[in-house]
Amino acid sequence: MWSKTQLRFVSHLLFIILAITQLTGFVLVSPRVQHLNVTPASPTYTFSWDGQGPTLSDKDTYRDGAFAAMTNEQATLALLEEAAGIWNSVEGSYLKLAVTEVAGPLKIDPEDLVNSIVFSSESNLSVAGYTAPTVSKTPLYDEVTVTDCDIHMTASIKKMSSILSTLTHEMGHCIGLGHPHQSYKSLMSYARAGSSSSKLSADDKAGIIFIYPDPSYDTKFKNLISAECGVISANNQSGPIHASIFFMMPLLAIFGPLLRRGRT
Numbered sequence: 422m423w424s425k426t427q428l429r430f431v432s433h434l435l436f437i438i439l440a441i442t443q444l445t446g447f448v449l450v451s452p453r454v455q456h457l458n459v460t461p462a463s464p465t466y467t468f469s470w471d472g473q474g475p476t477l478s479d480k481d482t483y484r485d486g487a488f489a490a491m492t493n494e495q496a497t498l499a500l501l502e503e504a505a506g507i508w509n510s511v512e513g514s515y516l517k518l519a520v521t522e523v524a525g526p527l528k529i530d531p532e533d534l535v536n537s538i539v540f541s542s543e544s545n546l547s548v549a550g551y552t553a554p555t556v557s558k559t560p561l562y563d564e565v566t567v568t569d570c571d572i573h574m575t576a577s578i579k580k581m582s583s584i585l586s587t588l589t590h591e592m593g594h595c596i597g598l599g600h601p602h603q604s605y606k607s608l609m610s611y612a613r614a615g616s617s618s619s620k621l622s623a624d625d626k627a628g629i630i631f632i633y634p635d636p637s638y639d640t641k642f643k644n645l646i647s648a649e650c651g652v653i654s655a656n657n658q659s660g661p662i663h664a665s666i667f668f669m670m671p672l673l674a675i676f677g678p679l680l681r682r683g684r685t
Contacts, residue, residue, distance in 0.1 A: 454564055454597065456632050468505070550591045551573050556568065
């Protein structure tokens with residue numbers, strides 16, 4: 422019989438193999454790991470919103486009318502909290518995003534240390550939203566810490582599914598994830614332009630786990646998530662199959678002995 426620890430390790434290992442064989446790999450915002458100013462002991466990063474948002478066009482029909490009784494303000498706050506919750510639900514990451522409504526108005530200000538989410542009436546048909554992070558570099562530890570991350574949303578987007586998708590994507594940039602050009606199923610990918618899906622792929626999940634690994638997970642599992650995984654990018658021309666062979670060889674070397682030891 423296998424112990425619970427061994428079964429959990431095997432399940433994590435299979436998840437990593439699945440992610441590697443199906444996707445090219447997540448991309449970080451910068452060559453050095455860029456992360457929010459959080460730790461496992463203090464994992465919460467809070468965004469502020471001033472209650473200003475678009476007039477939602479499908480509030481009465483979205484998800485079979487689940488938001489019909491809400492005001493636009495209440496429904497928008499629900500979308501903000503859901504976007505944060507999508508990233509919070511990733512097992513293996515300690516990061517917890519939160520959204521709080523404050524008295525406004527807020528603005529995009531890289532120096533105020535307020536992580537603002539601002540809906541603007543500026544007309545820009547090419548940009549649904551963008552992220553404005555402020556970083557502090559620590560050369561000694563080869564880290565880039567995000568001290569302020571503002572999210573700008575275009576108020577001309579009125580469909581709730583599009584707002585949720587864009588918010589989740591922009592929060593991913595604050596987290597430290599860039600645009601993978603070959604991972605077409607990734608929420609963070611350029612190739613998903615026009616998609617209203619807010620579902621995370623294995624690629625997105627691997628990215629947040631890499632930057633914010635939950636220390637409560639097994640040491641053996643954490644050791645498998647090394648810096649090598651984080652540098653697979655659009656410049657990698659070998660493709661997912663070649664990458665999977667490279668990574669699966671050491672994994673299989675670990676996997677085989679584990680199975681043998683787990684049997685009675």
